Amino acid sequence: MQEADVVKPKKNIGAGRQCTICNQRRAALKRPKTLEQICRECFYVVFEEEIHRVIVDNQLFKPGERIAIGASGGKDSTVLAYVLSELNRRHNYELDLFLLSVDEGITGYRDDSLETVKRNEIQYGLPLKVVSYKELYGWTMDEIVKMIGLKNNCTFCGVFRRQALDRGAALLKVDKLATGHNADDIAETVLLNILRGDIARLSRCTSITTGEDGPIPRCKPFKYTYEKEIVMYAYFKRLDYFSTECIYSPNAYRGFAREFIKDLERIRPSAILDIIKSGEDFRISTSTKMPEQGTCERCGYISSQKWCKACILLEGLNRGLPKLGIGRSRGITTDRSNDMKQSNGIKNIQSKQCGTLDF
Amino acid sequence: MQLTLEFGGGLELLCDSVKVHNVNVDQGAGEKLTMKNLLAWVCTNLIKERPEMFMKEDTVRPGVLVLVNDCDWELSGQLDTTLEEKDSVVFISTLHGG
Numbered sequence: 333m334q335e336a337d338v339v340k341p342k343k344n345i346g347a348g349r350q351c352t353i354c355n356q357r358r359a360a361l362k363r364p365k366t367l368e369q370i371c372r373e374c375f376y377v378v379f380e381e382e383i384h385r386v387i388v389d390n391q392l393f394k395p396g397e398r399i400a401i402g403a404s405g406g407k408d409s410t411v412l413a414y415v416l417s418e419l420n421r422r423h424n425y426e427l428d429l430f431l432l433s434v435d436e437g438i439t440g441y442r443d444d445s446l447e448t449v450k451r452n453e454i455q456y457g458l459p460l461k462v463v464s465y466k467e468l469y470g471w472t473m474d475e476i477v478k479m480i481g482l483k484n485n486c487t488f489c490g491v492f493r494r495q496a497l498d499r500g501a502a503l504l505k506v507d508k509l510a511t512g513h514n515a516d517d518i519a520e521t522v523l524l525n526i527l528r529g530d531i532a533r534l535s536r537c538t539s540i541t542t543g544e545d546g547p548i549p550r551c552k553p554f555k556y557t558y559e560k561e562i563v564m565y566a567y568f569k570r571l572d573y574f575s576t577e578c579i580y581s582p583n584a585y586r587g588f589a590r591e592f593i594k595d596l597e598r599i600r601p602s603a604i605l606d607i608i609k610s611g612e613d614f615r616i617s618t619s620t621k622m623p624e625q626g627t628c629e630r631c632g633y634i635s636s637q638k639w640c641k642a643c644i645l646l647e648g649l650n651r652g653l654p655k656l657g658i659g660r661s662r663g664i665t666t667d668r669s670n671d672m673k674q675s676n677g678i679k680n681i682q683s684k685q686c687g688t689l690d691f
Numbered sequence: 692m693q694l695t696l697e698f699g700g701g702l703e704l705l706c707d708s709v710k711v712h713n714v715n716v717d718q719g720a721g722e723k724l725t726m727k728n729l730l731a732w733v734c735t736n737l738i739k740e741r742p743e744m745f746m747k748e749d750t751v752r753p754g755v756l757v758l759v760n761d762c763d764w765e766l767s768g769q770l771d772t773t774l775e776e777k778d779s780v781v782f783i784s785t786l787h788g789g
Contacts, residue, residue: 349766361763369766407700407785516785563700563756563785564763575701575784590786594753 353378360568364558364601372568379565383553384419390540392551393427397507400432402497403452403460405445408512410452410573411562412554416510417456430504431456434496435464436489437472441579448574455572463500465492469646477580480654485580487658488649491641495633501548513552516559516597519604520589522611527589531620538611545625546634558604560597692716692724692776696733700784702755705745706737726759727770729780744784756783 349359351371359369363378370378386392393399401416403409413431420427433449436442446462453460466472469492477485501509518538525534536542541551554562566573596603616622623636633640639647641657648656696712703710716732718724730746738745744752750770751757757764758781759772774780 358762359766360761362765559754559785560756563783567699567756567758567781567783568761575699576704577701591753594786598753 361561361564364560364597365556365605367601375561375564375568379557379561380415380419383415383557384423386540386556387419387425387553390551392510392541392553393425393508395426398428398430398505400430400461400501400504400506400509401458402509402511403431403433403449404512405433405448405452405574406512407563407566407571407573407575408514408517408554408559410448410512410571411566412510412512413452413456413458414569414571415565416553417458429458430506431458431460432497432500432504432506432509433460433462434493434500435462435466436493437465437474438579439474441576442473444576445574448572451572461500461504463496463503465496468492468496468499469642471646471649473580476649476654479649482580484654484658488645489580491645495640495642498548498633506548509548509550511550511552512554514554514557514559514562515604515608516590516593518552518555518611519607520586520593522607523589523593524586525611531616532622534611534614535616538608555608556605558601692718692774694729694774694777695779696737697779697781698783699781700756701786702745702782702784705740705742707739712737724774725770726757726764726768726772726774726780729774730770744786745782751782752786754784754786756785757781758783 349369351357351359351374352368353370353374357371357373360372361375362369363375399416401409401413403413413429416427417429419425420429431449431453433446435446449460449462452458464472473485473489476488480488497509521537522534525531525537538555540555541549543549565571593604593607625634625636627633628635628638628640628643630639630643633642635641644657648654648658692715694714694716696714698706698710698712706712714736716724716729718728727749730749730751734742734746745755746752757769759767759774760779761781764772
């Protein structure tokens with residue numbers, strides 16, 4: 333892992349702009365969070381120490397815990413794995429860190445990104461566990477897309493991934509799962525949940541730790557970390573990450589919210605943290621009906637309905653009725669399914685596309 | 692003018708999956724080459740598909756980071772940054788999954 337070579341200083345505009353922290357070296361980037369102009373070395377320090385503060389202030393981890401890092405091979409999880417192993421050493425967190433990846437079975441996409449995770453396993457010395465849709469559900473995403481087409485595939489993938497990470501975490505016997513969701517992702521999710529009127533998710537999506545009542549809590553150490561800084565960090569440190577869009581979601585709904593956030597950031601970078609703050613401070617009206625958490629009658633996974641979404645979707649796939657659980661389902665004959673359809677009330681999950689972000 | 696251009700974070704897919712391009716960009720005699728000129732040149736000469744993934748209006752699409760000689764172009768005047776012989780320019784998309 334060789335760091336970028338130091339290149340000649342520019343003589344024209346911007347030349348001689350010095351780092352506002354050390355006042356010695358040439359500034360290398362403008363921080364979106366603070367608008368400070370800082371050099372590469374000071375950037376590494378503030379970037380890592382801010383994440384350390386977030387971890388300490390929010391008590392994300394306890395000494396001796398086993399922590400799985402949800403690793404996709406992409407920029408966020410790669411930087412998370414690198415920074416967490418670094419901080420774990422530097423600040424003696426006494427954590428046992430693991431990489432946990434999900435193989436959705438997408439040829440030309442996940443197989444390549446898993447190669448990146450396997451290299452990370454060696455580079456950072458973190459043990460890797462891969463769980464696959466095929467082994468957990470009997471279906472790969474390639475097979476699912478072959479059956480259902482490209483319309484609701486992101487719904488299947490998102491629902492299955494969420495559970496797959498939990499199952500993988502259980503197999504690793506970890507205490508917690510850390511994911512690479514960054515500030516931009518969270519701001520985007522706040523907006524999406526408002527746009528969908530999904531108040532239950534709106535109140536959850538800004539929590540830095542979720543699922544503390546469930547078997548495996550999840551936390552987001554990058555909650556306040558800008559995507560720009562994550563990418564700059566990965567670039568300057570020459571970290572090895574994979575960056576190809578999933579072949580099945582070239583234009584996911586989420587993309588529109590993402591683009592909107594990026595437009596806002598250009599005009600006023602603090603917009604990202606401000607949206608997160610708005611999400612945190614929302615007060616949910618007491619007359620709003622919130623779903624009650626229970627467990628799935630079939631697999632025991634947490635669910636606010638009789639069956640969890642994964643079981644409904646899987647039932648549809650296995651019975652050749654892939655629309656089951658998506659939109660209005662027709663052609664269901666058994667009582668059980670009718671019953672399920674009514675009691676589940678899952679109407680519009682087809683609008684919740686692209687599940688690379690699980691909240 | 693000899694320049695080294697690098698595309699990352701998925702942007703390389705827009706230019707035949709080649710990440711590093713050593714290019715020679717002509718500019719008018721006595722005229723300075725700015726990033727604004729370079730972006731127009733890149734769009735004409737290197738971007739083979741989906742230019743909207745790279746550009747929006749007259750600048751890079753929000754979410755695309757630009758570094759001139761490994762320095763954030765927000766520090767050097769963005770579109771007004773002037774380029775010199777053997778400069779390196781890096782474009783990285785932040786828009787692909789994490």
